[in-house]
Amino acid sequence: MGGFTFCCGDMGPAMEAKGTVTNEILEMIEDDPRVCYINADGTSRGGRVQKMQEKYPDRVLDVGIQEMNMVTIAAGLAKQGFLPYVQTFGPFLCVRALDQIHNDVAYNDYPVRLIGTHAGLSSGYGPTHNTIIEFGVMNSLPNMTMVAPCDAEQCKKLLRKSLSYPKPIYIRIPRGEEPLVYTADYEYDYEIGKANIIQEGTDLNIIATGMGVYNAVQAARQLEEKGYSVGVIDMHTIKPIDKEAVINAAKKSGAIITVEDHNILGGLGSIVADVLMEAGVFARLKKIGVPDTFVEFGYPEEIYPYYGMDAAGIAKTALEFLQV
Amino acid sequence: MAKVYVDNVRDLVVKAGEIREKLALGTRRIGNVHIGGPMSATDVTVAIYYKYMGFDPDNLDDPNRDIFILSKGHNGILLFTIFCDMGMYDWDLLLDTYNTIGHPFGAHPNHKRVKGIEVSTGSLGHGLSWCCGLAHANRGRNIKSRIWTLLGDGEMEEGSNWEAILYAASKKLDNIVAVVDFNHASAAFETNQNPRWGEQGGPEGMAECFRAFGWNATVIDGTSMTEIDKALGALPEVTLNGKPNAIICSTTKGQGVPFMMERPCAWHIGGFDDAKLEEALKDIKAYTAEKLAEV
Incomplete structure (x- = not known):
């Protein structure tokens, strides 16, 4: 096979994976009573998430700057049949809250979705604000699934698939506006x-x-x-x-x-x-x-x-x- | 299997004595087990399981049930012993297979292996955050049952607890009850000295800390079933919009067995030979009789 007729990343519009993911989850919350969204000081004041929070005060949460608590709260919700999507900077999730990911999500084996943003070099803010270890860590963590979508549209596909996936998932996404790899007319499963x-x-x-x-x-x-x-x-x-x-x-x-x-x-x-x-x-x-x-x-x-x-x-x- | 319910304080004291005796016998049979903490937490745990949480072995999936999270997961043997006492498991099976490959009862409780265990614990400082998640889940469905967690005073040194304590009060999760078995010792330190809780230190100082974060907090003599019964009975009705509750039980590690209480850190984990078992059983009988006399 040759050529890239179906794949025109350099012509595709840039999309912010982080924002796309949040919006998609908020739509899923309306569609599916199991879905929860949890962030740690990452929602904007008066923004869409905070408005949703008023409507769903126990399913849409911004816990403040406490990532360890956030991960176990998600595990608690998942134990009771909810499907929580947790989103924050990768370093504060995979690194800071690894104890909670290890014990409360992976070992207890509840279907929490951990979305670590600012992956790798995309952060731009140096070693405290990026992570370069998630693949190694999650690969060696039993019960964990580790995915790294390549663009915002793929994030959406993944999120919809994740609704019926029974295991914990770590989802690693970059920070900013990344180009689309796949055009809208490129169909793939x-x-x-x-x-x-x-x-x-x-x-x-x-x-x-x-x-x-x-x-x-x-x-x-x-x-x-x-x-x-x-x-x-x-x-x-x-x-x-x-x-x-x-x-x-x-x-x-x-x-x-x-x-x-x-x-x-x-x-x-x-x-x-x-x-x-x-x-x-x-x-x-x-x-x-x-x-x-x-x-x-x-x-x-x-x-x-x-x-x-x-x-x-x-x-x-x-x-x-x-x-x- | 019938629901086991013990209503009056005298019967709860007797039940606590029976559980302590089983823990001592178990320690002899198993060889080496976390024993100091289970001994100090026996009274309040018995009161919760046999009276206040309405624990029903036949309805473990009831969405309206109270949920108990063993934050100090090394006390698994205490819950397993209670489960056996309630007829959920065979006690000999527990003692013959404890912490062996392929069997349900590990050194720390696992929810996939032991019915009645709600979540798998072991690493300290997780229980309160579990409670926050479970409290949200129940509040979202307007379920007003309680979410209990049992913690140790040593465990309260973990920073993760204080994220959850701040959070639970902020979100008015009054369906949470945190019970601290303040047994004055971790594995290495007698915790009157390390750390110092609040201005007053000790259980009262810890209660100050809870209150400063917006909780109701009560300090009780955790060796008095009368005080335990009173404190648990006085818990305010769950409104799903109020202050979470902490009950701090002042105890001594190894409670009921003087040779353990005198060296609390050494008896974090331990085993009994025949002589020690005999002494412990004699002590527990005397202790239970003394406690009955106080009722």
């Missing part, structure tokens, strides 16, 4: 645990997740112009990983690049390596992501290129990798 193979390549397959998918698509175009056959896989679910998609990609090209807005230790690249080693499938592997460091301060337009995670950086790394 979104299934948790099933990668979306955007296109297959015989020289190289790029397995990307979250924000990395858009940049991987752009990088693949640049590589195709140089005559390479490059595949792109949207690995929106980190756990359970789609092993079949990983193994097939490795068999097809013998060369894999992973792209993730996350530490390269313990993230998508490590999980892909696990799959291949356990399956006994050989492939060369290059991991693109945060090189095990607390990231620099800087806004996304500057910081993604700095770490070689923009399209040009991915294409450059890929060319070097292909030419070895």
Whole structure:
């Protein structure tokens, strides 16, 4: 397969995943009496969420700056049959409230949806306000499902799917206005645990997740112009990983690049390596992501290129990798 | 299985004595178990389970039931013993299989394995937040039953509790009852010294802290079934729009067994040999008789 006729990210409008997710959940609250929305000092004064709070005072909550309490409150609601969607900055969720995620959500095994925003470099506010560890943490947490939608429209698909998903889910989304990877007329089935193979390549397959998918698509175009056959896989679910998609990609090209807005230790690249080693499938592997460091301060337009995670950086790394 | 209900204070004292004896016998059979905390929390837990929460083993999924969260999860053996006493499980099964692979009764309670356990606990400082979530869930459905949690005074040092205490009062979750077994010892410290609660220190100081956060808080002699019965009986009617309630029970770790009470930290976890068991059983009988005489 070649070309990107169905995938025109660079032409798509930018959408704010965070806002899109909130709006979608508020609609779900009206449709489904189980759905709750909980934030920690992240709702705007007099805004839509606070108005909904007046209507549903025990289902729409802004608990204030107390993320630990927030997560266990959600677990309590879930125990009683509600379906709570918790949303705050990833670092204050995955890092600060990990005790509560570990014990009250995962161990107790209640279907709480944890939405960690400001993923990876998208925050721009430095190491206290971003997280680069969620994949590793949630991958090693029993009962947990870990997803990283690549754009706002995919977030909506995920949220609707999550209404009938019985397990806890951690949903990792970026901060700001991210371009759409998929156009509205591109139809695909979104299934948790099933990668979306955007296109297959015989020289190289790029397995990307979250924000990395858009940049991987752009990088693949640049590589195709140089005559390479490059595949792109949207690995929106980190756990359970789609092993079949990983193994097939490795068999097809013998060369894999992973792209993730996350530490390269313990993230998508490590999980892909696990799959291949356990399956006994050989492939060369290059991991693109945060090189095990607390990231620099800087806004996304500057910081993604700095770490070689923009399209040009991915294409450059890929060319070097292909030419070895 | 009939609902077990004990109404009068004398019978509650007798029941607490029976549970303490079973805990002592269990400690001998099991080998090594959290025992100091269960002993100090026995009286108030018996009053809650046998009288005030209307615990009904046949209706554990009743949406209108009271819910009990064991925040100090290492007291699981106390709840398991009560469940056996109520006929929900075989006591020999508990003692033969406690904390062994594939069996229901672990060192900390698991809701998937033991019916009657509402949520799995063990890590300290979670119970009050569970209560907030459950209180919202019930209020959203206009259910006015109570959400109970049992905490330890050592556990109250965890910061997460204070998020929940601030929150519960702010949201007027008066269906919550926090019962603190203030047994004056954690695993390492006698907590009269570490930390100091409020201006007054001790149980009264902790009550000050609760009140400062907007709760009703009462300090009682947690070894007096009369005081326990009075405090639980005096809990205000749930309006779903009032102050949450804290009852702080002043006790001693190992309550009822002097050799444990003298070294409370050492008896956080422990085991009995035959001689210790004999001494403990004798002590518990004498203690129960003394408490009956006070009623």
